[in-house]
Amino acid sequence: MNTVKYRSLKHLLGFILVLSSFLVIGDFESAFPKVNLTSRHITAAQKSGEQLHLILGNPSHATRSETNPNNYLVVKEQYVLSYNRDNGGPNWVSWHVVKTDLGRGRSGNFAVDKALPESWWVFPNVYLNTAYDRGQMCSPSDRNSDPVDNRATFLMSNVLPQRPDLNRGPWRKFEEYSRDLVVNGNYELYVIAGGSGSEGSIANQVNVPSRFWKVILILPDGDNDLNRIDKNTRVLAVDMPNQQGIGQQNWTKYLTSVDKLEELSGYDFLSNLPEKIQKVIEARDYSVVTHRK
Numbered sequence: 001m002n003t004v005k006y007r008s009l010k011h012l013l014g015f016i017l018v019l020s021s022f023l024v025i026g027d028f029e030s031a032f033p034k035v036n037l038t039s040r041h042i043t044a045a046q047k048s049g050e051q052l053h054l055i056l057g058n059p060s061h062a063t064r065s066e067t068n069p070n071n072y073l074v075v076k077e078q079y080v081l082s083y084n085r086d087n088g089g090p091n092w093v094s095w096h097v098v099k100t101d102l103g104r105g106r107s108g109n110f111a112v113d114k115a116l117p118e119s120w121w122v123f124p125n126v127y128l129n130t131a132y133d134r135g136q137m138c139s140p141s142d143r144n145s146d147p148v149d150n151r152a153t154f155l156m157s158n159v160l161p162q163r164p165d166l167n168r169g170p171w172r173k174f175e176e177y178s179r180d181l182v183v184n185g186n187y188e189l190y191v192i193a194g195g196s197g198s199e200g201s202i203a204n205q206v207n208v209p210s211r212f213w214k215v216i217l218i219l220p221d222g223d224n225d226l227n228r229i230d231k232n233t234r235v236l237a238v239d240m241p242n243q244q245g246i247g248q249q250n251w252t253k254y255l256t257s258v259d260k261l262e263e264l265s266g267y268d269f270l271s272n273l274p275e276k277i278q279k280v281i282e283a284r285d286y287s288v289v290t291h292r293k
């Protein structure tokens with residue numbers, strides 16, 4: 001009788017042990033799914049990236065089709081861009097900035113963007129010994145609370161050739177002004193930046209834009225962004241020459257309107273906003289008024 005009891009207890013314990021190990025393994029598997037992790041990750045990122053960084057619209061109607069190589073949509077968690085194969089860089093880069101994106105880290109080495117077809121790759125060293133900086137459109141300082149996010153800004157699909165006096169002068173000052181809005185003004189931003197025109201090329205591979213432009217839509221930090229934008233929402237637009245000798249200039253010197261940037265670039269910015277709102281906020285030209293945050 002005692003032996004039988006002991007044996008069944010032993011079996012029961014063994015059964016519990018086996019069962020619990022299955023449960024533990026099951027738990028582990030669901031926390032770190034082995035199956036197809038990479039593609040699952042990319043799909044989720046593409047969805048969130050597009051919903052986050054492109055809610056104001058796709059300025060050039062870029063698509064994911066490789067048969068559209070000069071207006072090729074690349075969606076990342078950190079930013080979204082339209083790539084131009086023939087120009088060897090982005091047409092535009094679009095990204096959202098909130099306080100939690102900002103920090104102090106900097107981890108980047110410039111790298112090829114392997115999200116692009118291999119024959120389109122631009123290698124970082126193409127820029128070496130040229131008159132140009134590797135000008136990151138989505139600034140590494142807009143993505144430095146996380147090392148992975150920061151590294152993404154060093155991908156060459158986020159880079160265009162900028163003269164050092166532009167990149168380290170008024171362009172940077174405008175970047176710093178916009179981050180100050182986020183850090184000290186409790187705003188969140190939607191930013192779109194790119195280059196227009198041509199003043200030659202680097203190694204016949206990378207077009208050198210003659211102008212660089214940027215649009216920043218400024219909202220008090222909050223939820224439901226698209227529905228909060230109205231005719232009073234502040235939008236800053238700048239248009240800067242890709243030149244030496246402007247390093248000491250203030251960014252405010254280059255203020256313009258979104259309408260003028262649409263004319264310059266051929267893109268439709270803020271196209272997901274109602275036409276009535278676009279009409280008002282895109283016509284506003286801050287170069288003719290004094291503004292304070």
Ligand code: MN
Nearest residue numbers: 135136167172
């Ligand atoms: Mn820069």
Ligand code: MN
Nearest residue numbers: 268269270271
């Ligand atoms: Mn528009």
